[in-house]
Amino acid sequence: MTTAPPALLRTAGELHARVRHGRRAVVMTMGALHDGHATLIRTARDLAGPDGEVVVTVFVNPLQFGAGEDLDRYPRTLDADLEIAGRAGADAVFAPSADEVYPGGEPQVRITAGPMGERLEGASRPGHFDGMLTVVAKLLHLTRPDLALYGQKDAQQLALIRRMVRDLNFGVEIIGVPTVREEDGLALSSRNRYLSTAERRTALALSQALFAGLDRHAAQEALCARAREVPATRARAEALGALGESRAAADAHAVATSAPGVATAVRAAARLVLDDAARATPPLELDYLALVDPSDFTEIGDDHTGEAVLAVAARVGATRLIDNVHLTFGTRGAAS
Secondary structure (H helix, E strand, C coil): CCCCCCEEECCHHHHHCCCCCCCEEEEEECCCCCHHHHHHHHHHHHHHCCCCEEEEEECCCHHHCCCCCCCCCCCCCHHHHHHHHHHHCCCEEECCCHHHHCCCCCCCCCCCCCHHHHCCHHHHCCCHHHHHHHHHHHHHHHHCCCEEEEECCCHHHHHHHHHHHHHCCCCCEEEEECCCECCCCCECCHHHHHCCHHHHHHHHHHHHHHHHHHHHHHHHHHHHHHHHHCCCCHHHHHHHHHCCCHHHHHHHHHHHHHCCCHHHHHHHHHHHHHHHHHCCCCCEEEEEEEEECCCCCCECCCCCCEEEEEEEEEEECCEEEEEEEEEEECCCCCCC
């Protein structure tokens, strides 16, 4: 792991002048680094290897902030960021000015996120994903990495970056890194520092709702699996009866067939927690709760099999937070 302070680079020319030997791994941030970012940097260090290079970008992108959002309020802590990045294993921090990234002002030509970028976060923050993809595309060109790492907490962002890289033939590998949480379950975010003590208590409902959905998912999947293993046919029931299992077979089938679908049950379990939080002091103001297909971020039905994302966004006081967990439908397993 790197022990020397990382090089601070302000221009693409300085970055391009660096001699490269192994693979370059890039972690893109808007600064205000925390342990979630450090986890991304440590993962990048492992993937790049001892001969590779880890570059952390620090750039607060004005194109990602809509009217009334917190561009001016967003924390800027470059000295602390350099220290955190160095301890985590970064070789260089690329912290360009807005003029370096957008010479001549805001770009006239931009990346458009398309239909996926209009859902969930895109519906709540119009234009956000166009701005995000535009700066990611520019930073990928400026840093020229072999691989780039992003956190799974921003699941829709990660999905859109992967789609852009595939659709536009970027020669870079995109790596998603699991969400890092604080001990109480709150997903790490630079915006957590805005929360008062009371607001933080309310904000815990985001992760609690997702975990409630995970628990319901596991229970429903297990129940459905049990029903598939012991179908309630007369012949099967008679055979099981001889073994003293007829009641178990009947109960499993009856409950599974009368219960709501797994996706419906997952949404209901998460919604219950969020409804309680809406009555807290201070209250949680829900933006959305969605259970979606990660390939296009459309809502899934009860017949869905395969991967899914349970995502939530809400405002507590003046702070807007997002979180998500990943689930697999059609098996008894689930992973957050």
